[in-house]
Amino acid sequence: MRLYLGLYLIDMIDVAHLHPLIVPREYIESGSWDLPHVALPNQAFILTWVSYGEVMVYLDRAEFDELESSGHPWQRQALENVRQTKYFQRYHQHDADGKLAWVAFVNDDDTISSSKVLLAHELSQLFPEGYHLAIPDRACGVVVSNACSDDALREVVRMIEQMHDGANTPMSPQLYPATDFQLPTKWTIPDPGADISAAIVDQFRQSGL
Structure with a gap:
């Protein structure tokens, strides 16, 4: 597949389907998997895609x-x-x-729910006092x-804790500072x-924020 994104030419990879994913560091510690991260x-934890x-x-x-050599800001596109x-x-x-006390991102069928905890631009507006986060399952945040x-x-x-106990791919039941x-x-x-970022924040404001 060959995609033209502005001035960027990218073969094979459809960046429109690329998503970041937080995974345990154990994924790479054996050295048998050359996982980009x-x-x-x-x-x-590490971040992969x-x-x-x-x-x-x-x-x-x-x-x-290939993505790194393309010059395309693909990490930003993934988010x-x-x-x-x-x-x-x-x-x-x-x-x-x-x-707003808390938000749980689970059971999405159009993205990886846990990856939403990486949207610091929006979350810092929703939680102006700061926030902690948890990833009880690889697919939940x-x-x-x-x-x-x-x-x-x-x-x-x-x-x-209940989400972690019932997780398909358990991660951690702990709460971590956002800076982690x-x-x-x-x-x-x-x-x-795009105006999607403002729309996300407005959703919560309209629901009682």
Whole structure:
């Protein structure tokens, strides 16, 4: 496949289906899998990329090298693909003061739900007091406000533990600071030519934020 994206020529790889994915560092520790990845501040995890459609296929070394040599900002495009999901606010809770307490990203059929925890540009607006996040399953993510009430926190911690216990691909039941999964701003900043980022934030505001 050959794609023309602006001035960029890319063979084989349809970047419109490329998504980032957080996985355990154990995936690469044996040395038997040459999985393209970048380190995350939390050293228990790494970031890789997959082609996501009817099946999920990991980006291989040849494809990664091709993307890197293309000059196309493909890491940013991969996060932009995550923003295109229809599902953002299906599972969330507000505290009594009306502030958003937590959001759970699960069971999406058009993107990898856990990858939404990487959308720092939007999440920093939804949680101006800061936030922690959890990835109980490779396919699920939870974001919790630093200002979350004690009752809401106890509830969401129980939910995260239950999600981890029932996970198809367990990751961790812990809550981590958002900075543990911080990516370069040039990857996370939205496409200025699209309004999907503002629409995501507005969804929550209209639901009680």
